[in-house]
Amino acid sequence: MGDPAGISPELTARLLALPELRGLCHFITIGDRRVLDEGAEIAGVSLDLETCRPADIPTAPSERPVFVDLEHLDPEEVRKGEASLAGGTFAIENFRTALLLAKEGRVDGVCFTPFNKKAMRYAYPGYDDEIRFVSDVLGYEGRMREFNVLDRIWNARVTSHIPLGAVAGSITQEAILAELELTADCLRQAGIEAPRIAVAGLNPHAGDGGSFGMEEIDIIEPAVRQAQERGLLADGPFPADTVFLRALKEGFHAVLTMYHDQGQIAMKVMGFDKGVTMIGGLPFPLCTPAHGTAYDIAGRGIADIGASREAVLLAVRMASSRSLKRAAE
Incomplete structure (x- = not known):
């Protein structure tokens, strides 16, 4: 209770x-x-x-x-x-x-x-x-992370309850890869045999080729490639303002966002009365x-x-x- x-x-x-x-x-x-x-x-x-x-x-x-x-x-x-x-x-x-x-x-x-x-x-x-x-x-002492879950889509995140000003400095290839592996494992436990994960960018328009930041080029893209080399069905980074639309349209099972509100706002708009938080x-x-x-x-x-x-x-x-x-x- x-x-x-x-x-x-x-x-x-x-x-x-x-x-x-x-x-x-x-x-x-x-x-x-x-x-x-x-x-x-x-x-x-x-x-x-x-x-x-x-x-x-x-x-x-x-x-x-x-x-x-x-x-x-x-x-x-x-x-x-x-x-x-x-x-x-x-x-x-x-x-x-x-x-x-x-x-x-x-x-x-x-x-x-x-x-x-x-x-x-x-x-x-x-x-x-x-x-x-x-x-x-x-x-x-193992790795734990909050997931937000709806019947059609999951949201995982690289950073969670930290100030927004600390987000960019907390995003690393290692952290992204670890979250992708944990997300895939939790999805399999929930009955999804071959989970597909869309990865959001950090900056507007996913950096627009470096015009609005280099995190996508220097950190997020290499992490996604490493995940793919390990057999994970991950793709991105995609612009955060459209990644959930893409995920729903193209059949992704989860979206990995870079920070808390980037995913929470979308998830709560889609299903506030049915959303679940799961600690994986x-x-x-x-x-x-x-x-x-x-x-x-x-x-x-x-x-x-x-x-x-x-x-x-x-x-x-x-x-x-x-x-x-x-x-x-």
């Missing part, structure tokens, strides 16, 4: 009530039963769950979804639509517990309903983003809806379940793919 002051409680309740999801996976949900029950009341759904304490989590799939009650938040302690230390502590502990279950191999994937970063920082001052927190909790590079899939906590509509029972549902479905596909691969080895 994510931030209790936003739409996360009602989204969690709606997810647990969807029969088609319960037929695809076994849910273990982390939170406080009082917060979940309030979310179910807001959402207008009834829940049939097996509730347990952390020490009693079943080691095998149960007939009913399991709710792990940390008993760590009275709903009266938070106000809807306001970031707070209590709300951040609630979300932090839920996230930490889920990550540790994954690290121990007791779950195959992790999903979370939206967090509020301000609240998370109240509870965990070093909280820059999910990647930083995951690294801290798991002691994981971990031994397990980690997914969440791409939208935020929607403080402005919290408690009104009108939150759209679409992106949360898609997050679970993507985690299921990727976890199943990993299981099949391990079984074949």
